[in-house]
Amino acid sequence: MNERTNNPAHDSGDAALRLALRGLRQDGDPARDLWPGIEARLHALPQSSTPAVARRRWTWPLAMAASMLLSAGLAWQMRPVETPVAVPAAETRMANTLVQREARTLTVQYQAALRELEFQPAPANWQPGLEALDRSAAEIRSALQQNPDSRLLLERLRETYTRRLALSRRALYA
Numbered sequence: 001m002n003e004r005t006n007n008p009a010h011d012s013g014d015a016a017l018r019l020a021l022r023g024l025r026q027d028g029d030p031a032r033d034l035w036p037g038i039e040a041r042l043h044a045l046p047q048s049s050t051p052a053v054a055r056r057r058w059t060w061p062l063a064m065a066a067s068m069l070l071s072a073g074l075a076w077q078m079r080p081v082e083t084p085v086a087v088p089a090a091e092t093r094m095a096n097t098l099v100q101r102e103a104r105t106l107t108v109q110y111q112a113a114l115r116e117l118e119f120q121p122a123p124a125n126w127q128p129g130l131e132a133l134d135r136s137a138a139e140i141r142s143a144l145q146q147n148p149d150s151r152l153l154l155e156r157l158r159e160t161y162t163r164r165l166a167l168s169r170r171a172l173y174a
Contacts, residue, residue, distance in 0.1 A: 097149055106154075106158060113165055117165065117168045117172060122171035130164065130168065133160055133163055133167065134164065140153055140156050140157045
C-alpha cells in the first residue's frame with residue numbers, strides 16, 4: 001500500500017523524479033513528409049463501382065421487408081391451436097393445465113433420477129421410510145387428478161420427491 005509520509009527526503013525524491021520525467025518529453029517533427037505515402041496507398045485501394053449512397057438506398061427497404069416477413073411468420077407460429085371437436089373441453093383443460101404438465105414433467109424426472117440411484121438395493125431397515133414416501137407421492141398425484149390446478153399439491157409433490165431422492169442417496173452410502 002502507498003502510505004504518504006511526512007519525510008522531507010521522500011518528498012524531494014518525488015520532486016526529482018517529476019523533473020526527470022518532464023525532461024524526457026520532447027516533441028519532434030517527422031524527418032520527412034508522410035502525406036505522399038498515405039495518399040498513394042489510398043489511391044491503390046480498390047474503388048467500388050457503385051457509390052455508397054446508392055447501396056444505402058436499397059438496404060432500408062430490404063431490411064423493412066425482412067422484418068415484416070419475420071413478424072408475420074412469428075405471428076403465424078404463435079396463433080392459437082384449435083382443439084378437435086371430438087375431445088370434451090373439460091378433459092382437454094384437465095390434460096393441459098400448467099400444474100398438471102409440471103407434475104407430469106416432475107414425475108418423469110424423478111423416475112429417471114430414481115432409476116440411476118437404484119443400482120444397489122437399499123438396506124432393509126430403510127425400506128419402510130422409502131415406501132412411506134412412495135405412498136405419499138402416489139396420494140399427492142391422485143389428489144392432483146381431483147384438483148388439477150392446486151399449486152400447493154404440486155409443491156408437496158416436489159418436496160416428497162426431493163425427500164425420497166435424498167433418502168435414497170443416503171441409503172446408497174449407508
